[in-house]
Amino acid sequence: MDHEKVNILLVDDQPAKLLAYEVILKDLGENLVIASSGREALEVLLKTEIAVILVDVCMPELDGFELAAMIREHPRFQKTAMIFISAIQVSDIDRLRGYEMGAVDYVPVPVVPEVLRAKIKVFAELYRKTRELERLNHELEDRVRARTAELESSTAKLRESEQRRSMAIAAGKMGSWDWDWISGDWMWDEGQYRIFGVSPESFEVNPANVQALLHPDDVDQLRKAIAEFNKGTRAYETEFRIVRPDGEVRWCVGTAAATVDESGRVVRVSGVTVDITERKRAEERQNLLAREVDHRAKNALALAQSIVRLTRADEVKAYVNAVEGRINALARVHTILSLSSWQGAELSKLIDEELAPYSLGDQIRLAGPEVQLMPATAQTLALALHELFTNSAKYGALSTRSGRLAIDWQVEDELLTLCWEESGGPLVMTPKSRGFGTRSLLASIESQLGGQAQFDWRAEGLLCRLEVPLTRKTATSAPGKFDTAGSAELQRASG
Known part of the structure; x- marks a missing residue:
């Protein structure tokens, strides 16, 4: 080829991938330099002029982001084009981080050879043209020293234009502007118009119009900047x-940044504007998520603390089993809620999760519509169901093969009514004391959810009725033969 070759640095810890990149890029006719680690890449950069760096994001010891940060810290490489290759799904936050580190582009895996060659070729040509332009600028500066003042003025304008172009290339997606401090003339590039949401055809750039587009609470920032430049900043x-x-x-x-004349007077102010709205929104989402996680963690810890504090047992093993069972029930409903992004949980899924540890075959009958529970309601009802299942498996219908359990539920006027009916098990007698099971069930259903828990200790099996408002309204139950005081312990005596 008739052009001067430039050096392209390929950085990856996997030899097979490096070989693949060499095969893809060899037709460009450039010098391909290989580095198998971030540290080796830094050594190459200190010894060799590099036009483009192709670097893998995921590397041991020193990953692509860290390598990019170290490269950008060196004055020689602040404008060197870096292209990241990523084999994983890259989020907007990761892309922003890469661009902040100095990346000019991302290439996903699997690599499309034509796309990779085209990207490398563009930046190699840009590097070559930039070097040629720098040489021409040096020659031009040597000649203008012996020429007229008019030619010196033309040369200065060309240099200023080159500076703006280089700034736009280095900065990426942003807008650049220039303000003649003496004449008051403004110049905006296309990116600046795009950020402000106006068009060059309909918008005249002047201080009044620009100020009109600033947020009223931030107008003082413009005045402060002008005052700072007048003070010598x-x-x-x-x-x-x-x-x-x-x-x-x-x-x-x-x-x-201000440009001053020989006397130190400001004659021009140039700058860039970057739209950081997405970054701000991402920060807000992160803060919201952190607060939400903190809130949910505190709630879960409070429930676990109550379980540990209120559980009673005559033996250590029984105590441990009781606490583990209740905390596992809390963990199961937490998993269900997590899968729905904490939007809610199906009642049938809560029941299925509690049934999972038991092999009961046809002993249980379930009937009811699909009911979506709010997170707080789901957590509370899951613990209540756990107490009912645990006690039934120990002392009631589920403790024997002849026992049967029917669970029916329905919703009317935002009130969930769940009926728990046992039969065919051991003979039931009304308990004489209230334990953690009853206390927690009553407290959760009645105090926390504003519902009612009612028990009928029939000889043939327990009949329990739970009324739970799906909105935070206190439910009213029809009078009947149920024990609405709920003072009995969820235990039975067999006979």
């Missing part, structure tokens, strides 16, 4: 909001 950076003509509010970060 040469660089300024701030975050601010803009209000687009359609009413949308966007967050931006702006940086500006």
Whole structure:
């Protein structure tokens, strides 16, 4: 080829992938330099001029992000093009992190050879043209020293244009602007118009119009920046909001630098604007998620603390089994809620999870519609069902093969009514004391959910009725023969 070859650095810890990149890129006719680790890549960079760096994101010891950060810290490599290769799904936050580290593009795996070659070729050509332009600029600067003042002015404008172009390339997706401090003339590039939501054809760039697009609470930032430059400040950076003509509010970060004449007077201010709205939203989502996780963790810990504090048993083993059973019930409903992103849980799934440890065959009959429970209701009802199943398996209908259990539920006027009916088990006698099972069930259903728990200790088997409001309203139960005081312990005496 008739052009001067440039060096392309390939960084990956897997030899097979490096070989694949070499095969894909060899037709470009450039010099391919290989590095099998981040540290080896740094050694190559210190010895060799590199046009483009192709680096794998996931590497041991020093990953792609860390390597990019170290490269950008060196003045020689602040404008070197870096392309990340990632074999995993890259989120918007990861992309933003990569661009902040200096990446100019991402290439997903599997690599499409034509796409990779095209990207590398563009940046190699850009590097070559930039070097040629730098050489031409040096030659031009040597000549203009002996020419007229008019030619010197033209050369200065060309240099300023080159600086703006280089800034846009290095910064990526952003807007750049220029303000003639003396004449008051403004210049915006396409990115600047796009960020502010206006078009060059309909929007005249002047201080009044620009101020009109700033958020009212951030207008003072513009005044403060002008005052700082008048005091001698040469660089300024701030975050601010803009209000687009359609009413949308966007967050931006702006940086500006002043150019001064021989007397130190400001003659021009240039800068860039970056739209950071998505980053701000991501930070808000992270903060919200952290608060939500903290809230749920505290709730779960409070429930576990109550279980440990209130559980009673005559033996250590019985105590451990009781606590483990209740905490496992809490963990099961937590899993169900997590799968739904904490939107709620199906009642039938709660019952199925409690049935899972038992091999009961046709001893249990379930009947009822699909009912979606709110997270707090699901957690509370899951613990109540656990107590009913545990006691039935120990002392009631589920403790013998002849026993039967029917669970029916229905919803009317936002009130869930669940009937638990046992039969065919050991003879039932009304308990004389109240234990943790009854206390927790009553407290959860009645106090926490505003419902009612009612028990009928029939000789042929327990009949329990739970009324749970699906909205936080206190349910009213029809009078009957149920023990509404709920003072009996969920235990039976067989006979």
